[in-house]
Amino acid sequence: MIKNCCCTGHRPKGFPFAYGKDERKHKEYLKQLRQKILLAINEYGVNYFVSGMAIGVDMDFAEMVIALRDAENYPIKLECAIPCHNQTLKWSKADILRYNEILKCADSVNLISERYTTECMLKRNRYMVDKSDIVIAVFYGIEKGGTWHTINYAQKNKKLIEFINL
Numbered sequence: 001m002i003k004n005c006c007c008t009g010h011r012p013k014g015f016p017f018a019y020g021k022d023e024r025k026h027k028e029y030l031k032q033l034r035q036k037i038l039l040a041i042n043e044y045g046v047n048y049f050v051s052g053m054a055i056g057v058d059m060d061f062a063e064m065v066i067a068l069r070d071a072e073n074y075p076i077k078l079e080c081a082i083p084c085h086n087q088t089l090k091w092s093k094a095d096i097l098r099y100n101e102i103l104k105c106a107d108s109v110n111l112i113s114e115r116y117t118t119e120c121m122l123k124r125n126r127y128m129v130d131k132s133d134i135v136i137a138v139f140y141g142i143e144k145g146g147t148w149h150t151i152n153y154a155q156k157n158k159k160l161i162e163f164i165n166l
Helices: 023-042 057-070 093-105 120-131 145-156
Strands: 004-008 048-051 077-082 108-111 134-139 160-165
Touching: 004 023, 004 057, 004 120, 004 145, 023 057, 023 134, 023 160, 048 057, 057 077, 057 093, 077 093, 077 120, 120 145, 134 145, 145 160
Parallel strands: 004 048, 004 134, 048 077, 077 108, 134 160
Antiparallel strands: none
16 A cells, blocks of 8 residues: 655745754754654655655755665655746756756656646645645744645644654
């Protein structure tokens, strides 16, 4: 039986610390994320992961799944759920390069909406939750925004949520 897991969390500016700059806190966050992914694999039998591919938690999650699959030989797969074709339109060249590298390594890529709409990110988040048995939520208590709405949607749909509290 295939068990699926997705992840929701903040973009860099939504972290309660300087994402990528506060090295100690950033390493601790990445360690916790890895532990939750391993928990999903080893305790819950997850073998399929879905990333929404936003900058921040989504891409960290995707890279960690790829590393566990490729470097540590875990029998897992990664799906990238892309909200729209032009998701990267306003991103830096470095972030676009990172994004494209992840897409190359993904087992599958699923485009949720052909073009950007005010609803495409929400549709992507609901798609991931609907497809998943378990949701890893990187969250620090701010009750607004996409992460908060995704957690609420997961709770309403009685999904198991594993929290990482920043």
